[in-house]
Amino acid sequence: MKAVVQVQGLRKVYGDTVAVEAISFEVQPGEIFGMVGPNGAGKTTTIECLEGLRRPDSGTVRVLGLDPQKDGRLLRERTGIQLQQTNLPDRMKVWEALDLYASFYPRPVEWKELLLQLGLEEKRNTPFAKLSGGQKQRLFIALALLPDPQLVFLDELTTGLDPQARHAIWDLVREVRLKGKTVLLTTHFMEEAERLCDRVAILDHGKIVALDTPAGLVRCLDETERVVFNLDGSLPGSFEKALPAGIRLEVQRDRVTVHGKNGRNGSLTGEVVNLLGRHGVQFRDLHTEQPNLEDVFLSLTGRALRD
C-alpha cells in the first residue's frame, strides 16, 4: 500500500534557528506513528508542515498523496487535526462546537455518536470553559474525528492530563486505529510512545536520530540490565571483588544497583543473588530494571536540560 505520509528532506528555518533539518520518513496506512524529542527538537514544526499550517523551506511533503501547500483545503477535508495549543470560545457548548465544526466538512460523521464514544454525552450542554483538561482533550479528539479522516494528527495529546485521563485517551487512540485510520502523534512521554506507537521517530536538533519500533529501539541500545536491592547492614568488599568483569556496581547509602549484561553463566539476576548468598549479604526488595524507551531517549539526546 502507498504511504499515507511521505517526507523527503524537509527543512524549516526561523530566522537564525534551524528548526528542522533534512527530515525524511514515511508513515504507512493504519499505523500509529510517534514523534518524540526534547522541547525544540522540531516535532511541532514537522507536524505543522504536514498539516499545511507552515510552509517548508525545502524538501517535499506528501500527505495522502497531496501537497499540503497546494491542496490545503482538500487535505483539511480528509485529515483530523488536534493542535498543541488551542481553544474554543469559553461560552460555546460541547454540542454546539461539534455541530458547528460538522458543518465545515462535506461528509462528516454523526457527531451524536462521537459524543457517546468519547464519553461526553453528559457534558453536551456544558460550556467549553467549564470542562476539565481531559474533557477538553476528548472534545478536541472528537473534533479531529468529525471529518471521518483517513489520517489524524495528534500533537501532544496528553500533556497536562492526570493518569486516568491519559489512559482513557490511549484507549481512544487505539480505537481510532482499529477503524483503519492512520495516526501521527507527538509526545513527551516515553511510556506513551512505548505503549501506543507501532513505530517511533526520535528527533533532536531538527533531525531524526532514530526510527524503529519501540522494541527495536530498545534492542539497539547497548544498555545493560540493572539489578537493584536494598542492603541490611554493609556490603563486604569481597562481594565487589567477586563480581565478574563488565559488571558495574553503584552504591547509594544502603541502595545498591548492579549494572551488567546477562552473562555466560545465566542471568545477571541469578548471578547477583548467588553471590549475595555466598557472601552472606542481607538484602531485601531486590528487583530488576529492563532498559526502556526512556533510556534509549536519554542516551540519544543526552541528559542536559533543554529550554
Next chain:
Amino acid sequence: MKSLLKMTWMEAKLFLREPASAFFSLVFPLIYLFMYGAISGNQPTPMYAGRSAIDAAIPSLTAVIISMTGLMATTITMATYREKGILRRLSTTPVRPLVVLAAQVIVVFSMTCLGMLLLVAAGTLVYHVRFEGNAFSLLGGFVLSSLSFFGI
C-alpha cells in the same frame, strides 16, 4: 453556505451570552435613555429648537450603539479568537476565513439594528418621540456608519 449559517447562528448566541457586549449594545442605551428622561424631563426646550431632550438624545445614542458594537464587539472578539488559538483551530478545517469574518459582521450588524430598534421603540412608547426627516437617508446613514466602524 451551510457553514456560514451555522457560524452566524453560533456567533449570535455567543454574542448574547457575553454579558458585556449584549449589555452595551442592547441594554445600556435604554438605561441611558431613561436616566436622561428622568433628569431633563420631556418638555420642549429652546435649546433643542423646540424639541425635547429625548428627541435629541435618541440619534446620539444610536451613534453610541453603532460605535460601541462596531468598534468593540468585532475587534475584541477577533483579537481574543486570535490570542486564544481559536482562529488557529478554525484554520485546520476547510472553512474559509471569509466565512468567519462574514458571520461576525452579520451578527454585529444585526445586534446594532436590534439595539437601535429597542431604543426607538422605547422612545416612542414612553416619551412619544416624533420622527423628523427622511427615513431612507436615515437608513443609509445608519448602514454606512455601521459598516465604516466595522472597517476599523
